[in-house]
Amino acid sequence: MPVARESLLEAASVALSARPWPSVRMVDVAAAAGVSRQTLYNEFGGKAGLGRALVRREADWYLDGVDRVLRAPAASGGDRLASVAEWTVRAARARPLVRALLTGSWDGTLPVPPGQGARPGVPAPAPGELARAVRERAAAVLAPGEAAQRCELAVRLALSYVIAPAREPGLGELLGLLRLLSGQTRTAGGR
Structure with missing residues (x-):
C-alpha cells in the first residue's frame, strides 16, 4: 500500500501544519487521505507510528x-x-x-x-x-x-x-x- 501510505503521510503533514500534533485526529487524517481509519491503523499501528x-x-x-x-x-x-x-x-x-x-x-x-x-x-x-x-x-x-x-x-x-x-x-x-x-x-x- 505505498500509495495509501504516502497519502496518509501527506494528509498528516497538512494536518500538522494547521494544528498541533495532539489535536490531529486519526479519523481526519484518514478522511483527508481518502482511506479508511482501519487502513491507517494497519499501515502505522496508531498515532505514534504515524508520527514516527x-x-x-x-x-x-x-x-x-x-x-x-x-x-x-x-x-x-x-x-x-x-x-x-x-x-x-x-x-x-x-x-x-x-x-x-x-x-x-x-x-x-x-x-x-x-x-x-x-x-x-x-x-x-x-x-x-x-x-x-x-x-x-x-x-x-x-x-x-x-x-x-x-x-x-x-x-x-x-x-x-x-x-x-x-x-x-x-x-x-x-x-x-x-x-x-x-x-x-x-x-x-x-x-
Missing part, C-alpha cells in the same frame, strides 16, 4: 534536498557548501519537523521523536547524525581537495542561524562566513 513515520519522512526530505544541492552544478566546492548551508536554514525555517530534527528541540506541538514512543520504528537521525550524514554525502560528491569535513562545519554553522537567527532574514552574512571557510578568500598564509 512523518518524522522519518521529513529527515529523508531534508537529506534528499542536501543531495540535490550537492549534485547541482556549481562553480566550486565552496559554492556547494554555501548552498547546503542555505538549504539547511531555509528548510528548518519552513518546516518545524526539520527544525526539530536538526536542533533536537522538540515541543508539544510536534509528534514524539522516534525511539521515544511506545513502539519504536525506524528511528530518525539525531542532530549529530544528520550533520554526519551530510558530511558523508558531501564526501561522495565533492572532489577530495574540497574537504567534506568543511561541509559538516557548514551545516553546523547554518544550524547556529536556525537556533539564533540573524536580525535580518537574509543569509548574506552566513554565506560570507562560509566562503571564508571554503578558502575562497586569501588567507594570511596565502599572501
